[in-house]
Amino acid sequence: MYGFVPGSTTLIVDDSGDYKAIDLATGNTSTIPALNAPEAADLQQLLPLGGDRGYVGWLATQDGAGLVVVISDGHVRQIYAEDPNPSGGIQRVCLSPNGQYVAVAKLPRDAATNPDSSGFANRTEFVDTTTGRTEQHVAGSHVDWCN
Numbered sequence: 001m002y003g004f005v006p007g008s009t010t011l012i013v014d015d016s017g018d019y020k021a022i023d024l025a026t027g028n029t030s031t032i033p034a035l036n037a038p039e040a041a042d043l044q045q046l047l048p049l050g051g052d053r054g055y056v057g058w059l060a061t062q063d064g065a066g067l068v069v070v071i072s073d074g075h076v077r078q079i080y081a082e083d084p085n086p087s088g089g090i091q092r093v094c095l096s097p098n099g100q101y102v103a104v105a106k107l108p109r110d111a112a113t114n115p116d117s118s119g120f121a122n123r124t125e126f127v128d129t130t131t132g133r134t135e136q137h138v139a140g141s142h143v144d145w146c147n
Contacts, residue, residue, distance in 0.1 A: 001013050001014075002014070002019075002045055002046045002047075008023075009023055009024045009025040010022065010023050010024070010048070011024060012032070012046050012047075012048070014043075018031055018032075019031070019032040019046060020032065021048065032046070032055065042059065042060045042061075043057055043058070043059055044057075044058040044059065044060050044066075045057065045058040045092070045093055046058075046071075047093070047094070047095050047102075049070070049072075049095070049099040049129060050098075050099045053072065053099065054070055054071050054072030054073070055070070055071045055072075056068065056069070056070055056071075056079075056093070056095060056099075056102050056129060057069045057070075057071055057076075058090065058092075058093045065081070065082045065089075066081075066082045066089060066090035067080065067081050067082070068080035068081075068090075068093055068102055068104060068127065070129055077132075078132070079102070079127055079128075079129060079131075079132035080102070080104055080125075080127045080132065080134070082106075089106060089107070090104055090105070090106055091105045091106060091107045091122075092105050092146070093105070094143060094145065094146035095129075095145075096126075096145055097145055099129060100128065100129060100130070101126045101127060101128060101129065101135065102126075102127050102129055103124050103125075103126055103127075103143045103145070103146060104124065104125045104126075104127060105122070105123075105124045105142075105143065105146075106122065106123055106124070106125070107122045122139065122140050123137055123138065123139055123140065124137065124138050124140060124143055125137040126138075
């Protein structure tokens with residue numbers, strides 16, 4: 001289960017490798033087109049952009065790096081890749097209410113073993129889902145529209 005589409009009753013689930021959107025208010029189920037994700041990448045999160053614009057996916061690669069992609073008409077377009085710097089990694093991603101931006105919250109990779117890590121502060125980067133440009137970044141990893 002990947003979670004609800006923000007502000008709706010639609011739930012995104014993985015059904016034995018097929019991704020489905022289930023509207024819990026009506027009971028209608030629709031299949032999300034095949035993702036054609038890069039090899040050795042594991043889907044962590046899948047968020048619909050709204051309308052017929054496709055989806056945003058957060059993928060983790062075998063080496064532990066994170067990618068954020070836009071999936072539309074069965075095509076995958078990378079819009080964000082983690083900096084290879086081993087000090088920080090993606091904690092979570094979420095879409096702005098209008099689907100224009102994806103917030104990429106990052107935290108120190110060693111936060112679990114060293115909560116006082118000062119080498120890399122929590123930060124959130126805002127990436128335009130159309131252009132893939134990082135428009136802004138802020139300190140912290142709590143974004144109001146994600147809740």
